[in-house]
Amino acid sequence: MKAVARNIRLFCSQARTLSIFDTASLFIRALFKSERIFIYSKELDAPINSSPSHSGFDDFIIKGNPDELEKARKSMELLPWEFCCDLYDGVEDFFIYRKNGEIGHISWIYYKDDPNRIIKVHDGEGEIKYSLTLPQFRGKGIYPATLIAIQKYLREHGHRRVYICAKHDNLPSIKGIEKAGFKFVTNINLIKIMGIQVNKKYAAGH
Numbered sequence: 001m002k003a004v005a006r007n008i009r010l011f012c013s014q015a016r017t018l019s020i021f022d023t024a025s026l027f028i029r030a031l032f033k034s035e036r037i038f039i040y041s042k043e044l045d046a047p048i049n050s051s052p053s054h055s056g057f058d059d060f061i062i063k064g065n066p067d068e069l070e071k072a073r074k075s076m077e078l079l080p081w082e083f084c085c086d087l088y089d090g091v092e093d094f095f096i097y098r099k100n101g102e103i104g105h106i107s108w109i110y111y112k113d114d115p116n117r118i119i120k121v122h123d124g125e126g127e128i129k130y131s132l133t134l135p136q137f138r139g140k141g142i143y144p145a146t147l148i149a150i151q152k153y154l155r156e157h158g159h160r161r162v163y164i165c166a167k168h169d170n171l172p173s174i175k176g177i178e179k180a181g182f183k184f185v186t187n188i189n190l191i192k193i194m195g196i197q198v199n200k201k202y203a204a205g206h
Helices: 002-015 020-031 052-057 066-075 081-089 142-156 171-179
Strands: 032-043 061-063 094-099 102-110 125-133 161-167 183-193
Touching: 032 171, 052 142, 061 142, 066 081, 066 102, 081 102, 081 125, 094 142, 102 142, 125 142, 142 161, 142 171, 161 171
Parallel strands: 125 161
Antiparallel strands: 032 161, 032 183, 061 094, 094 102, 102 125
């Protein structure tokens, strides 16, 4: 029931910014969805990329603060659902790119006991999910720089592995993931009927 309630909240959030036609299309897609998902991982005991092209972001990529995020949400005319994962899933850890008081990117970290559609996350692991770079900030390398910052944070807090996923045809996201040092693991077909996932989660061997 929790999954159904979450899907309803998410649908309503997305529908608020869509036309009637797009809302109907979203509903139809929710009845049956099959997506090919690429899964990537990074072992955190291995070297973490630190490209010179990312060094200029060090002062702007930080661990997010819930109060600041809530303030940013209230100021947005069109609120992307990716800025609301704490409200949907109860997660707490996220990183942002912030410059001149404006949040241009957000990435969330999910752990073992957090809701997860795709990966069965174990102790000592995390997954970076629901990343979004706002249009005016894209093409600057902020996404891979944020992924690197999160890797460093997780390693400093005793985690040994981090995952991230992307739709098979989301080439910009895949490029950013690979630039951040993630390695392709496998792909799965994510199948949902009436908003309920019917395929098994991926679980790495331990």
